[in-house]
Amino acid sequence: MQLFLNKFFQEDDSVEDDSAETILVSTIDGRLRALNSLTGEVKWTLQEEPVLRSPSAVKQGFTFLPNPIDGSLYVLKNSSLKKLPFNIPQLVHASPCKGNDGILYAGSKKDVWFGIDPKTGLKMETLSSASADRICPANQKQTIFLGRTEYRVSMFDEKNRGKTWNATFNDYSAHLLPEVNTWPFKHYASSSHGYILTFDKETGEMKWEADLKQPVVALYLLRDDGLHKLPFEVMGKETMENVAKVKQRAIFIAEDRKPKNIFRN
Amino acid sequence: MQLFLNKFFQEDDSVEDDSAETILVSTIDGRLRALNSLTGEVKWTLQEEPVLRSPSAVKQGFTFLPNPIDGSLYVLKNSSLKKLPFNIPQLVHASPCKGNDGILYAGSKKDVWFGIDPKTGLKMETLSSASADRICPANQKQTIFLGRTEYRVSMFDEKNRGKTWNATFNDYSAHLLPEVNTWPFKHYASSSHGYILTFDKETGEMKWEADLKQPVVALYLLRDDGLHKLPFEVMGKETMENVAKVKQRAIFIAEDRKPKNIFRN
Numbered sequence: 001m002q003l004f005l006n007k008f009f010q011e012d013d014s015v016e017d018d019s020a021e022t023i024l025v026s027t028i029d030g031r032l033r034a035l036n037s038l039t040g041e042v043k044w045t046l047q048e049e050p051v052l053r054s055p056s057a058v059k060q061g062f063t064f065l066p067n068p069i070d071g072s073l074y075v076l077k078n079s080s081l082k083k084l085p086f087n088i089p090q091l092v093h094a095s096p097c098k099g100n101d102g103i104l105y106a107g108s109k110k111d112v113w114f115g116i117d118p119k120t121g122l123k124m125e126t127l128s129s130a131s132a133d134r135i136c137p138a139n140q141k142q143t144i145f146l147g148r149t150e151y152r153v154s155m156f157d158e159k160n161r162g163k164t165w166n167a168t169f170n171d172y173s174a175h176l177l178p179e180v181n182t183w184p185f186k187h188y189a190s191s192s193h194g195y196i197l198t199f200d201k202e203t204g205e206m207k208w209e210a211d212l213k214q215p216v217v218a219l220y221l222l223r224d225d226g227l228h229k230l231p232f233e234v235m236g237k238e239t240m241e242n243v244a245k246v247k248q249r250a251i252f253i254a255e256d257r258k259p260k261n262i263f264r265n
Numbered sequence: 266m267q268l269f270l271n272k273f274f275q276e277d278d279s280v281e282d283d284s285a286e287t288i289l290v291s292t293i294d295g296r297l298r299a300l301n302s303l304t305g306e307v308k309w310t311l312q313e314e315p316v317l318r319s320p321s322a323v324k325q326g327f328t329f330l331p332n333p334i335d336g337s338l339y340v341l342k343n344s345s346l347k348k349l350p351f352n353i354p355q356l357v358h359a360s361p362c363k364g365n366d367g368i369l370y371a372g373s374k375k376d377v378w379f380g381i382d383p384k385t386g387l388k389m390e391t392l393s394s395a396s397a398d399r400i401c402p403a404n405q406k407q408t409i410f411l412g413r414t415e416y417r418v419s420m421f422d423e424k425n426r427g428k429t430w431n432a433t434f435n436d437y438s439a440h441l442l443p444e445v446n447t448w449p450f451k452h453y454a455s456s457s458h459g460y461i462l463t464f465d466k467e468t469g470e471m472k473w474e475a476d477l478k479q480p481v482v483a484l485y486l487l488r489d490d491g492l493h494k495l496p497f498e499v500m501g502k503e504t505m506e507n508v509a510k511v512k513q514r515a516i517f518i519a520e521d522r523k524p525k526n527i528f529r530n
Contacts, residue, residue: 095412098412098490098491108375108393109372111371111372111373113361147362147371
């Protein structure tokens with residue numbers, strides 16, 4: 001069901017720019033996509049576990065709603081939503097613990113290092129505290145290691161065993177390299193869809209747009225030493241569409257060429 | 266191979282004292298023993314995973330020596346021992362991370378709640394983020410929940426895959442209830458053996474001694490709400506034996522009765 005944007009760029013006069021870097025976009029469905037930083041072109045896609053798994057049924061009094069961007073938790077009580085003072089990773093760190101209300105919390109955390117080929121996205125190795133699998137023993141020079149953590153939390157009521165809840169949250173950004181301060185672009189992502197708009201920080205010009213069809217959880221810069229977090233602003237869908245339309249029209253008139261990508265509904 | 270001390274007390278005129286509480290002693294072999302706080306009598310034993318599992322072979326340059334009491338790590342380099350600034354739980358929390366030397370760290374943490382009958386030590390329930398097993402669904406009133414955490418850490422050298430190391434550390438004290446301030450006893454445990462000496466804080470009188478045959482990792486007080494940490498001092502074996510001998514002789518002379526327990530070599 002994913003429509004990749006490669007075809008748009010295959011039709012273009014593709015300009016190989018040495019200054020192009022690779023942005024990794026983590027979407028809520030568990031896909032990690034490598035995008036060309038100058039064009040937004042999707043180079044490869046890695047399919048992993050969904051960022052968040054939790055019960056979808058809402059039970060009054062014992063329902064938590066997790067935020068997939070940072071794993072923060074909201075509790076639904078008497079039709080009002082209250083943010084809890086901890087997110088899933090913090091809860092896993094503090095567990096095993098017991099609430100004043102007799103709720104037992106049990107957590108688990110599991111790190112995995114993926115050794116990938118940055119050109120193809122192929123997994124060359126998987127290292128975890130459970131095992132070390134080396135898929136391709138030769139040609140290790142190009143391998144870049146990405147760390148991922150799976151946090152799982154379960155809640156049990158000591159007295160009423162019908163009251164249980166659990167959630168799993170996957171995070172690439174548990175412990176990242178420093179943010180890149182000299183990044184020339186500013187990124188915006190839609191809160192409910194997969195739109196990304198990228199602007200040149202200096203000129204304010206829109207560089208590219210992409211629609212990944214799934215809400216964006218995080219952006220990273222892929223360098224030889226691993227992942228660096230890239231900041232992005234969350235924007236409403238309508239605002240983004242309007243910005244994109246105006247920009248596209250401006251590009252049409254000023255440069256007399258096709259827009260590189262078109263928003264679809 | 267464990268010699269329990271029950272038989273000594275069965276021969277005694279066993280005095281059931283209402284003020285007796287239950288001390289849990291965690292030993293390095295993974296046993297959790299419930300002792301009568303007034304007599305040192307072993308009431309029951311729970312056999313769990315050993316506190317620490319790590320390679321016993323010493324490799325020059327890539328060998329870590331873990332301390333089973335707190336999971337702290339020492340690195341052996343050029344025949345000198347250096348303490349690392351983190352212990353295994355801290356390393357698991359900080360993982361996935363990469364050292365400046367190209368070492369990749371991967372961790373895992375897994376919480377389990379044991380619901381036990383405090384009278385018998387029988388496990389009534391096991392709750393973890395992986396599963397919830399209820400062994401005995403009826404009669405839950407007496408169940409006390411003990412939280413245990415398994416920390417596992419693995420280290421991989423990015424360049425030389427022969428250089429790997431891993432360790433597992435089990436901890437009951439990850440997140441405990443507050444220490445008990447009004448505890449009337451002072452406990453000493455041998456650093457290399459399983460001797461415990463218990464003194465009355467006020468009178469200085471030795472109350473009881475026990476030999477659990479395995480180094481003591483932690484002491485807890487078992488109350489209805491769970492485990493509370495009890496402090497203890499680590500003492501050399503010879504010092505403990507001398508203290509015990511002197512005390513035993515003193516009791517012999519002053520009270521004209523058998524010592525409650527005898528050190529064995």
